[in-house]
Amino acid sequence: xxxxxxxxxxxxxxxxxxxxxxxxxxxxxxxxxxxxxxxxxxxxxxxxxxxxxxxxxxxxxxxxxxxxxxxxxxxxxxxxxxxxxxxxxxxxxxxxxxxxxxxxxxxxxxxxxxxxxxxxxxxxxxxxxxxxxxxxxxxxxxxxxxxxxxxxxxxxxxxxxxxxxxxxxxxxxxxxx
Amino acid sequence: xxxxxxxxxxxxxxxxxxxxxxxxxxxxxxxxxxxxxxxxxxxxxxxxxxxxxxxxxxxxxxxxxxxxxxxxxxxxxxxxxxxxxxxxxxxxxxxxxxxxxxxxxxxxxxxxxxxxxxxxxxxxxxxxxxxxxxxxxxxxxxxxxxxxxxxxxxxxxxxxxxxxxxxxxxxxxxxxxxxxxxxxxxxxxxxxxxxxxxxxxxxxxxxxxxxxxxxxxxxxxxxxxxxxxxxxxxxxxxxxxxxxxxxxxxxxxxxxxxxxxxxxxxxxxxxxxxxxxxxxxxxxxxxxxxxxxxxxxxxxxxxxxxxxxxxxx
Numbered sequence: 001x002x003x004x005x006x007x008x009x010x011x012x013x014x015x016x017x018x019x020x021x022x023x024x025x026x027x028x029x030x031x032x033x034x035x036x037x038x039x040x041x042x043x044x045x046x047x048x049x050x051x052x053x054x055x056x057x058x059x060x061x062x063x064x065x066x067x068x069x070x071x072x073x074x075x076x077x078x079x080x081x082x083x084x085x086x087x088x089x090x091x092x093x094x095x096x097x098x099x100x101x102x103x104x105x106x107x108x109x110x111x112x113x114x115x116x117x118x119x120x121x122x123x124x125x126x127x128x129x130x131x132x133x134x135x136x137x138x139x140x141x142x143x144x145x146x147x148x149x150x151x152x153x154x155x156x157x158x159x160x161x162x163x164x165x166x167x168x169x170x171x172x173x174x175x176x177x
Numbered sequence: 178x179x180x181x182x183x184x185x186x187x188x189x190x191x192x193x194x195x196x197x198x199x200x201x202x203x204x205x206x207x208x209x210x211x212x213x214x215x216x217x218x219x220x221x222x223x224x225x226x227x228x229x230x231x232x233x234x235x236x237x238x239x240x241x242x243x244x245x246x247x248x249x250x251x252x253x254x255x256x257x258x259x260x261x262x263x264x265x266x267x268x269x270x271x272x273x274x275x276x277x278x279x280x281x282x283x284x285x286x287x288x289x290x291x292x293x294x295x296x297x298x299x300x301x302x303x304x305x306x307x308x309x310x311x312x313x314x315x316x317x318x319x320x321x322x323x324x325x326x327x328x329x330x331x332x333x334x335x336x337x338x339x340x341x342x343x344x345x346x347x348x349x350x351x352x353x354x355x356x357x358x359x360x361x362x363x364x365x366x367x368x369x370x371x372x373x374x375x376x377x378x379x380x381x382x383x384x385x386x387x388x389x390x391x392x393x394x395x396x397x398x399x400x401x402x403x404x405x406x407x408x409x410x411x412x413x414x415x416x417x418x419x420x421x422x423x424x425x426x427x428x429x430x431x432x433x434x435x436x437x438x439x440x441x442x443x444x445x446x447x448x449x450x451x452x453x454x455x456x457x458x459x460x461x462x463x464x465x466x467x468x469x470x471x472x473x474x475x476x477x478x479x480x481x482x483x484x485x486x487x488x489x490x
Contacts, residue, residue, distance in 0.1 A: 033228065033232065034235075035308075036307040037232060037308065038236055038305070038306075038317075038438075039239060041308070045436045046308065046435040046436045048308045050311075068192070069196045070199060073202060073203055080210075082224055082225065083314050083316070084225075084344070084352050085311055085314035086211070087206060087209070087217045088203060088206030088210040089207060089313070090311070091207070092200075092203040092204060094203075095200050095203040131313065134207070135313045135359075139359055144381050147313070147380055151312035
């Protein structure tokens with residue numbers, strides 16, 4: 001009887017696996033940079049969506065093992081460093097939001113897109129509120145909430161486009177492998 | 178027993194432990210970040226300098242798209258715009274005559290009173306390469322760094338007026354705190370009555386006026402310019418107009434538009450601390466003989482003032 005050789009992955013396969021593993025994190029980092037590209041200026045608006053929140057929510061629901069808490073912290077910290085705001089603000093908000101999303105994951109996984117989108121609406125509202133509370137405490141005043149409401153509204157509005165994009169990447173690259 | 182089945186609870190457990198650890202770490206960062214330690218400032222500068230070239234490349238297509246949209250708009254309204262510009266040009270020519278007369282008069286008075294004219298201000302031009310990126314911070318990155326002479330505290334203007342001031346610089350890029358940011362405080366003067374106040378951002382589109390004297394009577398439409406107090410920002414830079422909000426508060430509508438920031442100038446203003454010794458004007462030194470001499474010298478003043486004006490340009 002023929003004996004099966006033990007499987008040893010080639011270097012290319014190993015590299016491919018590493019790429020697959022880090023891809024959601026790399027996309028999270030790309031979302032951080034994208035959040036600072038002045039896209040709103042095309043239409044003369046200073047509003048830019050919270051792209052990292054979209055990546056965190058999507059991957060926390062779809063493939064949480066590929067977007068671990070350390071990646072969420074790194075994405076939030078990078079956002080804080082580039083934004084010039086309080087250090088740790090978005091790192092904290094994103095990690096707490098990620099924990100809440102993970103705890104409700106079973107409600108949202110494999111649901112119709114409308115439910116998935118509604119889940120993101122609740123997530124964005126939670127993240128915005130948490131951020132607003134922390135900033136208000138830091139400054140010792142009630143910071144006018146108008147800008148965070150507009151920011152999160154734009155984020156929720158453009159989420160379907162990015163969810164579709166993440167879905168394509170997931171189908172073509174991650175599952176294709 | 179399938180070994181994968183026993184690995185699953187362990188993976189879930191380690192995921193939970195990791196989550197708790199990251200939550201603690203994030204909370205610790207939030208508290209440590211308040212200390213504004215050197216490490217965080219340094220890390221921020223390094224990250225900013227690394228991100229600025231990437232953001233500059235990424236912002237170019239955005240700027241090009243915006244220009245295309247603006248051009249299309251301009252073509253659509255080219256005749257109306259032409260008519261408007263002709264009318265504005267006629268109005269401005271009248272203002273130019275008036276301004277030339279006033280300039281000559283001011284120059285004559287300056288020469289007469291031996292006024293120390295402000296030195297000319299050097300500047301470095303650059304582009305805004307990033308957006309604020311968050312709802313609680315109004316800062317942008319410009320591609321003018323310490324290598325081009327940018328320093329913390331320097332004023333940044335665009336074609337409309339004051340944009341903000343630099344709060345940190347790296348070798349290649351600087352961070353500009355916009356007038357609307359929660360931490361922005363700019364000493365201003367409200368014209369024409371010359372009331373002094375501090376323009377304070379509060380995360381809304383219209384910064385408020387603080388430390389305004391209670392008896393000051395300002396009204397919507399009054400012009401707000403920098404006062405130059407503190408010596409960081411040159412005096413007289415246009416900031417905005419006083420407006421009245423629906424709730425009745427008086428706030429400032431800035432001339433610069435956050436949504437349209439593109440090319441800016443970083444003013445390398447040096448407060449004139451080394452002022453030459455200035456004697457009282459000769460006309461005030463008394464004595465009939467001296468006043469006669471002064472009278473002979475007065476006609477020469479416009480020439481001196483013209484050279485001062487040229488030096489200022």
